[in-house]
Amino acid sequence: MSDSTSISTKIIRSYRVRMVLVGALSVALAYATFLLFIQLGFHYQIASVANFMTYWVINFFLNKNWAFKSTGNIRKEALSHISLHLGNQILIMIGLYFLIEHMGIHAAWSQIIMQILATIAVFLITPIIFKSK
Secondary structure (H helix, E strand, O other), X not given: OOHHHHHHHHHHHOHHHHHHHHHHHHHHHHHHHHHHHXXXXXXXXXXXXXXXXXXXXXXXHHHHXXXXXXXXXXXXXXXXXXXXXXXXXXXXXXXHHHHHHHOOOOHHHHHHHHHHHHHHHHHHHHHHHOOOO
């Protein structure tokens, strides 16, 4: 095995790296959903809920099964995970309202701003939820 292969293998073995990859994929697909709903003429708050549902489903299953390879109770982890993300979603929706309605920032940019803030919180709290092997 070459040095570059062993280094990349070691990096991908880190649950934090896998968690970042899962987060990036989850955010990208969820944001695409948000933009699709906006383009279809839905209100930004409805688009935000669609964004949340897409994000949560992808993020939970990839974190549980790949990033953390968790052996914990799926119901307990799902409840903890959705509680974390529901709290973030409430903050995102309040932030969207403030940024769009009071600051005049376009919905697409407002979602990016709020998603960055939520992602920081999620990155810090998610490792507490999943029981690693």
